[in-house]
Amino acid sequence: MGRWQPETTERLVVAAVDLFTEQGYDATTVAQIAERAGVTKSTFFRHFADKRELLVAGQETLSRLLAEGIAEAPDDASPLDAVAAGLERASSAMGPTNRELGPRLRAAVAASTELQERDALKSVGLAAAMTGALIARGVPDPTAHVAAELGVLAFKRGYAQWSEGDRDDPRGLAHHAVAALRELREATASLG
Numbered sequence: 001m002g003r004w005q006p007e008t009t010e011r012l013v014v015a016a017v018d019l020f021t022e023q024g025y026d027a028t029t030v031a032q033i034a035e036r037a038g039v040t041k042s043t044f045f046r047h048f049a050d051k052r053e054l055l056v057a058g059q060e061t062l063s064r065l066l067a068e069g070i071a072e073a074p075d076d077a078s079p080l081d082a083v084a085a086g087l088e089r090a091s092s093a094m095g096p097t098n099r100e101l102g103p104r105l106r107a108a109v110a111a112s113t114e115l116q117e118r119d120a121l122k123s124v125g126l127a128a129a130m131t132g133a134l135i136a137r138g139v140p141d142p143t144a145h146v147a148a149e150l151g152v153l154a155f156k157r158g159y160a161q162w163s164e165g166d167r168d169d170p171r172g173l174a175h176h177a178v179a180a181l182r183e184l185r186e187a188t189a190s191l192g
Helices: 008-023 030-037 041-047 051-056 059-071 079-091 096-110 113-136 141-164 173-189
Strands: none
Touching (some): 008 030, 008 041, 008 051, 008 096, 030 051, 051 113, 059 079, 059 113, 079 113, 079 141, 079 173, 096 113, 096 141, 141 173
């Protein structure tokens, strides 16, 4: 087992999702994940505190990219236009591996209460990052919270469409996430 092989985090995540899908989250051990990824158990723990943390690999990067995209949006951008800029920026970090893992990861989360709880915390973290970035732009607190929550929902819907969609579709995640945000914006208009 190579100790310092490139992309260890990605290999650990892929191994974990595969094992979660094959045998369930509860039946999967850290030792099995490490073995499947071709690393030692101690290497696993250099990357993750426990197996639940595999679900949120990259969350800090995603939160940072969302916030940066919002901060860099034009000064005259509406809150939702700024969120769209954040979605576009964050989508740039999502590659083919993310697309391939999407359906299997969703299945693993659906089958485990523990993973559902961790996924909910991930959503809270992403919303907090966007809310903070919007408030820093001068968006009033309630508006920033609503826009951020719509942003999280749009990201999740866009990611689902992208990862489960036609592999020959050349449009990336950004297209799907921004389209989902547009649909949600239209849906809120019908709330009255």
